[in-house]
Amino acid sequence: MSEANENKANGEEKKLKIPDVLPVLALRDIVMFPYMVLPIFAGRSKSKQAVDRALSSDRLLLLLTQKEPGEEDPQPQDLHTTGTVAMIVRMLKLPDGRMRVLLQGITRGKVEGFETGDESIISARISPVEDREPARDTLRNRALLKNCREKFEQTLRLGKAMPSESLVLVQNVAEYGKVSDLIA
Numbered sequence: 211m212s213e214a215n216e217n218k219a220n221g222e223e224k225k226l227k228i229p230d231v232l233p234v235l236a237l238r239d240i241v242m243f244p245y246m247v248l249p250i251f252a253g254r255s256k257s258k259q260a261v262d263r264a265l266s267s268d269r270l271l272l273l274l275t276q277k278e279p280g281e282e283d284p285q286p287q288d289l290h291t292t293g294t295v296a297m298i299v300r301m302l303k304l305p306d307g308r309m310r311v312l313l314q315g316i317t318r319g320k321v322e323g324f325e326t327g328d329e330s331i332i333s334a335r336i337s338p339v340e341d342r343e344p345a346r347d348t349l350r351n352r353a354l355l356k357n358c359r360e361k362f363e364q365t366l367r368l369g370k371a372m373p374s375e376s377l378v379l380v381q382n383v384a385e386y387g388k389v390s391d392l393i394a
Contacts (some may be wrong), residue, residue: 232270234289235257235274241313248313264332269394270297276289294317295315299313317338323335341387351386355389358390360378
């Protein structure tokens, strides 16, 4: 099994074991990023079975965006090969047969190959993609980070109402990769 950082609590780093093979949940028209929390509705048979498979093991899925959003039954070749490993935070079965699933992005995942055998879902062998922090914390890097934060704050004032916690979170995160994922 591979390891990826889940979060830091009380200054102590906790590790989450990422299995080598995960069920795939195909997303039609959205890209999920690490650290993002996203509610989705799963209605397709493969999607619901992937959620069920994840719930029966470690609650982890690989979220891959479809190349063509209109494809009703995406096959492995119809999916991008880099996505986000996400944890199911909550799941609710709806009366119409769909599932409402709350997901939290954990880390990026790169597909090394798709598993065959079980036609009811798509499974993928993955390797986590770790952020590479700059070798040195330079004045230029700090200035770029500050500029990103300022532009994000300006963008929040222009568009849709977003929770004020978004800005506070971006302002208080020190890792460059994490800031870019949160802003995205």
